[in-house]
Amino acid sequence: MAKTVIFLFHDDNSSLEAGSHVAERIRQVAEGQGVELEIFCFGPAQAALTEESDDPVRAGYRHQIEALTRDGVEVHACLNAANAVGTAEALISRGVTLEYARDAFVRYALEGAAVISF
Incomplete structure (x- = not known):
């Protein structure tokens, strides 16, 4: 089986929207x-x-x-980064694996x- 990874890094609205849409x-x-x-x-x-944001994108x-x-779909995020800013629990609650x-x-x-x- 082949594997495709969508790597989401940038947080401009275009990257967030396009990356998550392509993944879907x-x-x-x-x-x-x-x-x-x-x-x-x-x-x-x-x-x-x-983040808390009212921005629809x-x-x-x-x-x-x-x-x-x-x-x-397996969604992963960086454990080190999550621990550094205290978001590990919030990410896990969203179904993200650290x-x-x-x-x-x-x-x-x-x-x-x-x-x-993206």
Whole structure:
């Protein structure tokens, strides 16, 4: 089975919206195409998962990530970053799995994953 990773880093509205939308669209066809989908949120995009904002794009991003976890997509974020700013519990409550970014990136290389960044 092939693996595709959506790597969400930037927190501008275009990146959050496009990255989460592309992840959903891939999810819709992944199983039928023999593709495993995973999402890794890091840096500013990780922070956007727990921020309070009335911006509809940012709220939509958070809701889309939660929907993807409910649909069985593994969503990961950096454990070290979450611990540094006290958001670990909030991320876990949204269905996000925490792991060290360095470990995830090495794992993606060993798995031969295609990583698409936003």
